[in-house]
Amino acid sequence: MKDIPSLFGSMVFNETVMRARLPKDVYKALKKTMSKGTHLELDIANVVANTMKDWAVERGATHFTHWFQPMTGTTAEKHDSFISPIGDGKVIMEFSGKELVRGEPDASSFPSGGLRATFEARGYTVWDITSYAFIKDGTLCIPTAFCSYSGEALDKKTPLLRSMETIDKQAIRILRLFGDTSAQRVLTTVGPEQEYFLIDKEMYLKRPDLIYTGRTLFGARPPKGQELEDHYFGAIKPRVSAFMKELDEELWKLGVNAKTKHNEVAPAQHELAPIFSTTNIATDHNQLTMELMKSLANKHGLVCLLHEKPFAGVNGSGKHNNWSISTDTGINLLEPGDTPHDNAQFLLFLVAVIKAIDDYQDILRVSVASAGNDHRLGANEAPPAIVSMFLGEELTEILEAIESGKGYKNKEKHEMEIGVSVLPHFPKDTTDRNRTSPFAFTGNKFEFRMLGSAFSIGGPNIVLNTIIAEILRQFADTLEKSKDFKSDLSALVKKTFSDHKRIIFNGNNYAEEWVVEAQRRGLSNLKTTVDALPEFVSKKSVELFTKHHVFSEVELHSRYEILMEGYCKTIHIEALAMVDMVKGQIIPACVDYQNDLAKLLKHKKELGGYDVTMEENLLVNIAKLSSSMLKKLTALENTLLDNKEGQDTVTHARFYREKVFAEMQELRLVVDELETLVAKKHWPFPTYGQILYSVI
Numbered sequence: 001m002k003d004i005p006s007l008f009g010s011m012v013f014n015e016t017v018m019r020a021r022l023p024k025d026v027y028k029a030l031k032k033t034m035s036k037g038t039h040l041e042l043d044i045a046n047v048v049a050n051t052m053k054d055w056a057v058e059r060g061a062t063h064f065t066h067w068f069q070p071m072t073g074t075t076a077e078k079h080d081s082f083i084s085p086i087g088d089g090k091v092i093m094e095f096s097g098k099e100l101v102r103g104e105p106d107a108s109s110f111p112s113g114g115l116r117a118t119f120e121a122r123g124y125t126v127w128d129i130t131s132y133a134f135i136k137d138g139t140l141c142i143p144t145a146f147c148s149y150s151g152e153a154l155d156k157k158t159p160l161l162r163s164m165e166t167i168d169k170q171a172i173r174i175l176r177l178f179g180d181t182s183a184q185r186v187l188t189t190v191g192p193e194q195e196y197f198l199i200d201k202e203m204y205l206k207r208p209d210l211i212y213t214g215r216t217l218f219g220a221r222p223p224k225g226q227e228l229e230d231h232y233f234g235a236i237k238p239r240v241s242a243f244m245k246e247l248d249e250e251l252w253k254l255g256v257n258a259k260t261k262h263n264e265v266a267p268a269q270h271e272l273a274p275i276f277s278t279t280n281i282a283t284d285h286n287q288l289t290m291e292l293m294k295s296l297a298n299k300h301g302l303v304c305l306l307h308e309k310p311f312a313g314v315n316g317s318g319k320h321n322n323w324s325i326s327t328d329t330g331i332n333l334l335e336p337g338d339t340p341h342d343n344a345q346f347l348l349f350l351v352a353v354i355k356a357i358d359d360y361q362d363i364l365r366v367s368v369a370s371a372g373n374d375h376r377l378g379a380n381e382a383p384p385a386i387v388s389m390f391l392g393e394e395l396t397e398i399l400e401a402i403e404s405g406k407g408y409k410n411k412e413k414h415e416m417e418i419g420v421s422v423l424p425h426f427p428k429d430t431t432d433r434n435r436t437s438p439f440a441f442t443g444n445k446f447e448f449r450m451l452g453s454a455f456s457i458g459g460p461n462i463v464l465n466t467i468i469a470e471i472l473r474q475f476a477d478t479l480e481k482s483k484d485f486k487s488d489l490s491a492l493v494k495k496t497f498s499d500h501k502r503i504i505f506n507g508n509n510y511a512e513e514w515v516v517e518a519q520r521r522g523l524s525n526l527k528t529t530v531d532a533l534p535e536f537v538s539k540k541s542v543e544l545f546t547k548h549h550v551f552s553e554v555e556l557h558s559r560y561e562i563l564m565e566g567y568c569k570t571i572h573i574e575a576l577a578m579v580d581m582v583k584g585q586i587i588p589a590c591v592d593y594q595n596d597l598a599k600l601l602k603h604k605k606e607l608g609g610y611d612v613t614m615e616e617n618l619l620v621n622i623a624k625l626s627s628s629m630l631k632k633l634t635a636l637e638n639t640l641l642d643n644k645e646g647q648d649t650v651t652h653a654r655f656y657r658e659k660v661f662a663e664m665q666e667l668r669l670v671v672d673e674l675e676t677l678v679a680k681k682h683w684p685f686p687t688y689g690q691i692l693y694s695v696i
C-alpha cells in the first residue's frame, strides 16, 4: 500500500518545502511577494533558486524549464540543464535567481497574431510566484507568464492573472459596503471536470485522421453506440483502471487534487474531476492533467483523445468549469448564508452574475468557440450555442417574489425581504437537476458547461472574471454613493433581476422550442466559431477588456487573428487529410473489392447456370458510389485550390465553414456508405465498432 499523504505534492516546491528549506527572512520576503505582488529582490531570488535546485537535484532533476502557456492552447517548455563548467572538464549544478525569475525563449514560432514582427522575435517569460514550481520527467518546471518584448501578453496566464486582480478589486469594494473589513483578497475558484476518450493505440495508428486531426473524418455507425446507456458509471475495465490509477498517483505527486473518476456516457469515454482550487492554479493543473493523460495513456498502449468530437454520432467531450468566488477568509460569496445580512450579500453577487451573463453573453460564447467545439455547441448536442442560465425553481421564485414585491413564503412562512429575512438553503439536489443548461447554479457555485474538452480553461475564466468584475464595479459605483444602503440595495437587486431575467431558463435547453423562445427573448444564437469570433473585437468587448486592463486593444486583435487563423488551419488540415485518405487508401480499397467481385462474376458466368444477382448488384452499387465519391473529392480539391490569399479574416473563415466544411460533409456521407458495402478485409481502417470497443 502506498502512503498517499506523503506521496501527495512530493514533486512540488510548495509551502511546506519552502518553510522547511528557506532561511526565515527569505521565506518571509517570498511570501510577501506572493500575497502582495511586491518586487522580488535579486539576492532573495538567488537564495530561492539555489534551494529549489538542491531540492530538485535530490529528486533526480537535471534540467529546469520555464513552463508557459502560449496561444497554442497547450503548454510549452524549453529545457536547460543545471550544469555549469568550472574548468578542468568538471561541472557543478547551478541555478541562479536571474534564471528563475526571467527567461528569454525565442518567441517567433509561437502564434502572436501579428503582434510581433519577426525581427523583434524575442519574448520573455516571467516567474508566476503564485503557482508552485514542480518536477516533471526529471525537469524542474517554473510556471511562468509569457510576454512579447514590448510587454504584450502572448499567453493565457497573463490576462488570467489580470482578470483575477480586477475581480478582486471590485468584489472587495462590495464587501466593504457590507461592513466586511477583514477580507484582504477575493479569489475566484474553479474545479474543472475533464472528459476524454481512451482507445487502443494499435487502432489509433491505423487511422490517419486521428493522427493528423484528433478526430475521425470518416466512419459508419457501429451496430451499437451509446443507446443502451450501459457505459455511464459502469464498471471500469482493468486496462483503463490501471491507467487511471497511475494518472491519479502522478497527479497527486504534482499536487493536483484528482478526486473523482468514472466512465462517461459514450463507449470508451471517461471523466476526471479534481477538487477545486484558485483559478490560476486550477488552470495550470488542468493543463498538467491533459498532458499527463496523453503521456500515460501511451505508456499503457492506449491513446487519450481530448478532441471535442472524435466520433460522429457518439457524444462529444466537454469540460465543466465549476466557478465560484470566495474571500481569503474562507467565505464562499455564492453560498447563501445563514443570516439576513449574508443573504443580502449573496443576492447582490447572484444578480451581478445574472447581469454579467446577460450583458456579455456574446463574449462568453466567444470564449468557448473553436472548430472542435462547433461539433457540440449548436449541433444538437449538449449544451446548445445559446447562452442561458439555470437557477432552479426555488431561487427563481425567490427572485420573482422580490421583483413583484409580493413576498416569498418559504417553508417557515417568513416573508422574503432583502437584508431582513433568511433565505432557505438550496441543497444541491434541488439546484442541480438540469443537466442541459450551459450555465447552472449548483448550490454554491456556477457550472459553466460549454467548454470543449481540449480547451485551456484560461480563456473562459478570463471572460467570466472580467464580465463579473465589470458588473460589480457598476454596483459598487452606485452603492458607494448611497445614503440609504438597505433600500438602495433592495432596489438594485430588484431592478437587476427584472432587467436581466430573460437569460434565466430552467427548461430543457435541447428542445427545438427553446431556440424559438430564446430568439423571442432577444438572446443571441451564435452557431459557429465564425459567427462568434467577431464579437471578441466588438466595441463593447474592447471597452470592457481595456477598462479592466485585462487585454489591450492590440492584444485583443492579435488573439482574434490567432483564433480565426487557427480555425481556418484546422479545417484546412482536416480537408487535406480527407483527400489523402480517399486517394491513397479508400479508392484503392474500392478498386480491389470491385476487382474481386468482377473476377467472381466473370468466373460464374463462364461456368454458367449460377445466380449472379448479388455480385452484380454489389458491383453496380459500389461503382455508382465510387463515381459519386470521385466527384465530391474533385469538388473538394478544386475548392481548396480556390482558397485565395489576401482575403479579409472573416471572408476567409466563412469560406472554410460554408464551402470547405460543407463539402467535407458530403464526401464523408458517400465514403461512410461505401464502408458498409466494401468487405472488411479490404477496408483500410478500423471501424467505429473496433475503435470504440477496442479496450477490453
Ligand code: ADP
Pocket: 189, 190, 191, 192, 193, 273, 274, 275, 276, 277, 322, 323, 324, 325, 332, 442, 444, 445
Ligand atoms: P458533479 O457536478 O459531478 O455533481 P460536484 O458538484 O461535487 O460534482 O463538483 C464538481 C466540481 O465542482 C468539483 O471539481 C468540485 O471540486 C467543484 N467545486 C465545488 N465547490 C466549488 C467552489 N466553491 N468553487 C469552484 N468549484 C467548486
Ligand code: MG
Pocket: 193, 320, 447
Ligand atoms: Mg458537474
